[in-house]
Amino acid sequence: MALVDLATAKLIADPDDVATVLEPNADDGALAAAAGGNAGPIAISFPTFADGRGFSLARLLRERHGFKGELRAIGHLIPDQGQFLLRSGFDTVDIADPDTAHVWKFSLERIGRNYQPAVRNGLPLRWEASRKAAAALDEALGKTDDLVTRIKEIANRIEGRIAFSTSLGLEDQVILHAIAKSGVIKSGAAVDVFTLDTGRLFPEVLETIELSELRFRIRIRLVAPDAAEVEDLVARDGVFGFRQSIDNRKACCEVRKVRPLNRALQGAQGWITGLRREHSDARAEVPLAAWDTERGLTKINPVADWSEQQLAAYISANNIPVNPLHARGFVSIGCAPCTRAIQPGESPRVGRWWWENEEKKECGLHVDPKREGRAA
């Protein structure tokens, strides 16, 4: 037997014995048993050249069953298939004849880049340029404190629709003002301003929407959840079911916020949010801009580095309309039943889902906001 290491294209002198051999017709139960058993090498058989089921089995073992050990391809394989084996999650291939090792080496080294995502390269190559562009935008935004300049920079660099999800909070009102003042919409930038109408908003939020539309001459689109999904949720958990468990609360946020947001972001190239690093520990490292691998767009947080004082000064200097609830101690304002006023000195996020632990208090709109985009 002669084994080639697919990552290095080198022959392996002393290979381990195989623990399990899977045939191409192995079902999911067989895969689970193999992955959960001995960590020794699993071999997948390719009885004929035309039988490609082994590639799928390898991917399932890696992605569905989390197998981390050595995955070996055995049977009728040719050097041209080396890259496919590697990208499907195989580590080694049994080449039977060691004299063909140099051909495998040539084939494996010939193709160094792949366009589609796979087990070995989660980030498609076509997104690499987007990731770099987002990093460049992050750097450009960091060169100025001026929000209007930042908005112009965003509009200049993002091609296509730029979604701005506003909750009508202080940060979002400041951003909306800067968008209006920058004139980017009049100049042709496709800025889509919307808010998630969860059906549980404070009336003061709706009043702020109208006031802002009149002041800034920008329509704020209301994105509603799917009516049937809301009916099912309430039928299952009750009107205030989200108070009974974290799972229920997350299910409510999923139906009323996350899914409508995902729908609203579809096709957008950029997504502007009002996240700030001071909001909570979980948001302490929010970048100004970063590539969002989950959603395939550039996520931009143009006031991420602003302090509360900066925000207040900007609002006062520009006479920006704000939600009247702020004057009554409400800081971070979400749905009415899940938001309360806070005491002076308390963290802004304390007033949201106050019955839960701090580290569990994201609604799912911002995936791992502390590090988002940086893993891309």
Ligand code: SF4
């Ligand atoms: S904030 Fe409360 S009411 Fe609003 S979607 Fe989440 S759980 Fe439901």
